[in-house]
Amino acid sequence: MTARFTRRTTVARSAKPRIAAVGAIAVAGALLLTGCGDQTKDTGNDSGTASAAPLADKLPKEIRDKGVIKVGSDIAYAPVEFKDDSGKTVGIDPDIAAAMGKQLGVKFEFQNATFDTLIGGLAAKRYDIAMSAMTDTKDRQEGIDADTGKKVGAGVDFVDYFTAGVSLYTNKGDTQGIKTWDDLCGKTMAVQRNTFSHDLAKEQAKKCEKDGKKTLKIEDFATNPEAETRMRSKGADVVSADFPIAAYSVKNAGGGKYFEIVGDQVEAGPYGIAVAKDNTQLRDALQAAVNAIIENGEYKKIIEKWGVADGAVTEAKINGGS
Incomplete structure (x- = not known):
């Protein structure tokens, strides 16, 4: 999978970023995502x-x-x-x-x-x-x-x-015209809380409002699989995560039938x-x-x-x- 890298200059320094990815990363393997309990x-x-x-x-x-x-x-x-x-x-x-x-x-x-x-x-x-x-x-x-x-x-x-860098991904075949972060105004994002993606989403929501557009609604979850489940159930339009994670989900979730990446990576x-x-x-x-x-x-x-x-x-x- 190939994606270009784009620098977002409007985002403030983050105390809680998770990760970010440079260049194309073709994520291999056929293992499926699994959740787990705390403190094991x-x-x-x-x-x-x-x-x-x-x-x-x-x-x-x-x-x-x-x-x-x-x-x-x-x-x-x-x-x-x-x-x-x-x-x-x-x-x-x-x-x-x-x-x-x-x-x-x-x-x-x-x-x-x-x-x-x-x-x-x-x-x-x-x-x-x-x-x-x-x-x-x-x-x-x-x-x-x-x-x-x-x-x-x-x-x-x-x-x-x-x-690493950050990507957006949607349900497969349902991109709703999302290609850049500015296309998120008026959409609903599911995201893992206190991650870099969460910080970027909050900054984008402020930008949408400043530009007089409909705001980006953010729903945050404890884990990324929970955010993906919310999008799969049509409760959210898009998920953001670091590119290796996004690409792995796109390749493996539902045998590659559930998700697709939209737009370029940002914020390496x-x-x-x-x-x-x-x-x-x-x-x-x-x-x-x-x-x-x-x-x-x-x-x-x-x-x-x-x-x-x-x-x-x-x-x-x-x-x-x-």
């Missing part, structure tokens, strides 16, 4: 022992001793992270985490939660990191609420490991692994691990396996989002 655990992968791992000494001692990095994640966002038919956590993020685990000598244990609770869970030390197709932005780094502009937390640091930005500001040793160890798997070729194999090679990065940056 899945170690998923055997990462080896710390003694055999080249980067183990970079980790904080307490994590080396435990042998586990606890990961907060919204595991209902195929193909980034989701449950397969056997209940195992799979996807781009779990595969990248497993490869990093080999370098660090630990297992990455994914714990499921809704996306809008992940940063709070990180602050409460329920997780060591949050890895969930989360966009690295200045607002998140600084703990700023995008809607109010007020500081609401200490902020987090990010280790950037991928790049980096995925980041979120780490507490005071945990710089863990942050730097994760950065070293991502760079190691980029160098040894494991990273390339993973993103090619999931059909998202156009989102590859050549270096893991700290707080590279804007």
Whole structure:
């Protein structure tokens, strides 16, 4: 599937973006989207022992001793992270985490939660990191609420490991003339709450009103599959999600008969692994691990396996989002 990238300049900095995608990403695989309950655990992968791992000494001692990095994640966002038919956590993020685990000598244990609770869970030390197709932005780094502009937390640091963008998709054969975000005025969008798509939708609704047009009505849901179900039932005209997720749904939902992407991708930005500001040793160890798997070729194999090679990065940056 091919799509061009378009930059939207009217959107304010977001404290709650999810992800964003550059270039064409042909999402492969025939796995079906599945939902899941909150706070389940899945170690998923055997990462080896710390003694055999080249980067183990970079980790904080307490994590080396435990042998586990606890990961907060919204595991209902195929193909980034989701449950397969056997209940195992799979996807781009779990595969990248497993490869990093080999370098660090630990297992990455994914714990499921809704996306809008992940940063709070990180602050409460329920997780060591949050890895969930989360966009690295200045607002998140600084703990700023995008809607109010007020500081609401200490902020987090990010280790950037991928790049992605946002797409619109509709029921197949029912595009209603939607080609750009400006075509959304007077429409109803279903979207996962507190994601980048949600922020873009709120900005577009304001723009519609400013231009004297009918507003964009927004219905937000805890997960993206719920938003898709709302559109399937004709309760909404369009869904917005990051391009890999949108393309995966278009390819797999209903055997490819349910949805179609409309228009171009917008707002490219980096995925980041979120780490507490005071945990710089863990942050730097994760950065070293991502760079190691980029160098040894494991990273390339993973993103090619999931059909998202156009989102590859050549270096893991700290707080590279804007």
